[in-house]
Amino acid sequence: MMDKAYEHKEVHIDNLYLDPKNFRLVHEIEFGQKIEDITDPVLQTRTRILVTGNKNENIDDLLLSFTKNGYLPVDLIQVTNLSEDKYEVIEGNRRVSTLKVLYERYKLGLDIGGLDPSIFSTIPVVVYSEKSLENYQIIMGLKHISGTKSWPAWNQAKYLHYLIHEKKLNEKDVADTLGIKSGTIKRALRTLGLIDQFRICEFGEQFKPDMYTIFEEIIKSPNLRAWIEWDEENLKASNSKNLNRLFNWLSIDEEDLDDNTNGDNSPGERIIKNYTDIRNLRSILDDERTLLYMENTKSVDKALNYKDKQELLEAISISPQTGNDFSKNTVVLKNTLIEKVTNHFCSVNIENYKLFRNFRVENLNKINIIAGINNTGKSSFLEALYFLTRLNDIFGYYDVFRRRGKFHDELDFSWLSSVIPDEINISGNFEGKSISTKLVKEEESINNLNKNSYITSLNLIATVEDRTFTTQSRLFIEKENEIFYDKIHQLCFSTYTTPFSMQNQEELIRLHEKSVETRNIERIVKFINSRLDSGIENIELAGEMKRFLVNHKNFKSAVDITNFGEGFQRIFHISLQFAAVENGVIFIDELENALHHSLLVEFSKFIGELAEIFNVQIFVTSHSKECINALVNNCLTNSFISAYRFNYENSQITSNYYSGPSLARLIENLDLDLRGGL
Incomplete structure (x- = not known):
């Protein structure tokens, strides 16, 4: 029996037993299912197949890594003691499964590449005592819920349920410890409650874990919750008629399952196929x-x-x-006011936003480079122009501040109220038309407002020539915001991308759909194949959870895009933008982020080509001299480029303008550094 919380050991592969209740496998073996003997060979074989796949397709990447590079114990395998020399794996089941596969090959005399066979008897592990196991489970949550190796949403929700209902932990304590919001936990528990109702209905056997996001989207919708008469106290819907109708939409008709008239072995289709269908459903729910x-x-x-x-x-x-x-x-x-575009933005005036006061920029061009030292308003300038393109779309403001606050999930509106300026006022000229947007924060004094939950109101007024569009948003705590508008208008299609926005999966899915429709995805894959990795064959969306999978000639099956470098992902993300904003504007903050300088020359040329193909105006900020020079030397012709150095002097922001040809000469002859000096 160990006296301390944990100890390091070296263990033989035969003494490591896979965890059949591992949270990665939560959809295969339910929590609470009693397991008599974890060392049972049949159970262990079944568990290993669940981890590896029938043909080891789930561990292709580890097999390649171990046989090529050997076993590198970067993350130690975590175990608990079953008996004197037997251990249950609580973290590292994929790695142990991979070693077991390679051990079997080794015993058969098959090649295991560069893997040292001595590892099979000396696997380094951390053995946790029973007392410290609960603390470790919290650490596991930090890693797989709020950390870098996130589980799918279904597994995360089941784990949160386990901590609260099985381990009897307090919701607030779990939220604080894992660094997530209490609202995230509440939504997960609500979603699981709705799923429980589905699983006991006549279609329950059709449930799959990748349907979790559909149920989550239902729970997130106030009008859908009202429609099914959601009971918050018991975490269940009480309107059985509407609930049964909803479950029918989520299911494949039993007759379609039994009678395959097409002869192609494909079952019928559900009406609601993914979470985006739920969002559209909200718009038609009141129309029988x-x-x-x-x-x-x-x-x-x-x-x-x-x-x-x-x-x-x-x-x-x-x-x-x-x-x-x-x-x-x-x-x-259409939801855009101006569809035929030739000139885009030619000037902009920021009367009031953050550090900007009566700041005017003219001579805007097809490609616009914004440079300067830190804290000179480069990113804020992109945000201001993005607001202009969104006109009276308050969600554009929400999106920008969500990124600013680095909120991965829902925006904290109390925080928003504390950081959003009392007034934002921006105007400009787009395609020869005068446009403006103004946001005013003010508290209303209406009698029927609940002052305990009311935070503030945001009034948004946008103009295009002599037309005016307004939106009002009332912000609340623990209550859905109220938004009033006649119709949401946008000036043109636009996207605003930062290194942080790479994590926005919903946006990536929308952009990918448009790239497939226009066949731009073929250009992107061809560029990545020729400039980054010649083994790349295709990048596709797969499954209900819509994950990007990369087909690579070195792997038997497609692997998740997150297995590739951040530079690879950034290039893919930025390139997807163009088809989705045809005739519009793209704002790219810190273009060089995560990109090796050797890629900047070719990638800047590529985005210049995409801008020409899709008639897109580009605004780019950069902290990199190499990136700026690459843009000047490779994007279209220099006559299509305008560059600006932002300066912060005497408590105000100013700018220096350089035409593309002028900047090219200054770089060539004087090695000008646009960021701030020669």
């Missing part, structure tokens, strides 16, 4: 006619288009029964 259309067509997207067409027909006084073919109608529904 549209819901019936959705059930007939088995498509949320078609139902949403149907609803839009009906509303438009009514607005232009065309009866649906007149026989007019809507597909031939010249009226097109």
Whole structure:
């Protein structure tokens, strides 16, 4: 029996037993399922197959690494003691499974590459005592929930449920310890409650863990919760009629499962296929006619288009029964005001935003480089222009401040109220039109406002020439915000990307869809193959959870994109932007971040080509002289480039303008450093 919390040992591979209740396998073996003997050979074989895959496809990367580089104990395997010389693996089941596969090959006399066979009898582990195991489970949560090696959402939710309901830990303590919000835990428990109801309905056997995000999106929607009459105290829906209807939309019809008339062994389709369908469902939930259309067509997207067409027909006084073919109608529904663009932004004036006061920039061009020393407003300048493109779309402001505050999940509106300025005022000229956006923060004195939960109000006023668009947002604590608007308008398509926004999976999915539609994905893969890794064959979205998987000739099966370097991911993310903002604007903060300087020349040339293909205006900030020089030397012709050095002097920001040709000459002849001096 150990006296201390843990000790280091070297253990033989045969004395390490895989954990059949590992949180990575939570969808295969339920918590609470009693396991008589963890050392049972049948149970161990089953567990190993769950970890490795039937053909070791789940450990391809580790097999390649171990046989090429040997075993590198960067992260020690964590175990608990089963008996005197037997240990249960609580962290490192993939690595142990990989070593077991290679040990079997070694005993058969097969090649194990550069792996030293002595490792099989001297595997370094950390053995935790029973007393310290609970603390370790918290550490495991830090690593796999709020850390760098996150589990899928379903596994995270089940782990949180385990800590609170099995280990009897307090919600607030778990949130504080793991560095997450209490709201995240509450939402996970609500989602699991709804899933429990689904699993006992007639379609329950169809549940799969990658459906978790669909149920989570239902719980996040106030009007869907109201529709199913969500009971917060018991964590269950109480409107059985609407709940059964919702579960039908989430399921494949039993007749479709039994009767495959297509002869292709493919089952029928669910009406709700992913979490984006839930977001669209919210828009049609109050329209029974549209819901019936959705059930007939088995498509949320078609139902949403149907609803839009009906509303438009009514607005232009065309009866649906007149026989007019809507597909031939010249009226097109768009959320952008300016579609045909040739000149984009030519000037901008920031009257009031952060350090900017009456700051004006002119001579804006196709590609605009913003440089300067730290704290001269480069990123804030991109944010201001991004606000202009979003007009009265308050969610654009939310998005920027969410990134500023590095919130991975929901924005903290109490925090937002404390950091957002009392007034933001920005104007400019886009495609020859005068535009402006103004946001004012003010407290309302309305009698029926609950002062205990009310924080403040944000009033957003946007103009394009003589047209005015407004939005008001009331912020609350522990209550859904209230947003009032006639219609949300955007100036043009735009994206704002920072190194932090690489983690926004929903945005990546949207951008990828457009790149596939325009075949831009083929250009991106070709560039990555020729400039980064010649083994790359394709990058695809896969599964309900929509993960990016990379097909590589060195791996038997596709691997998650997060297994590749940050530079690889950044290039992929930035390149996806262009097709999605055709005729619009891209704002790229710190272009060089995570990119090796050897890639900057070719990548700057590539984004210049994409800007030309999709008619996109680019604004780039950079702290790198190599990056700036690469942009000047490789993006289109220098006549399409404008460059600005931002300075902070006498408590105000000023700028120096350089045309592309002028900057190129100064760099060539004087080695000008645009960031701040020769």
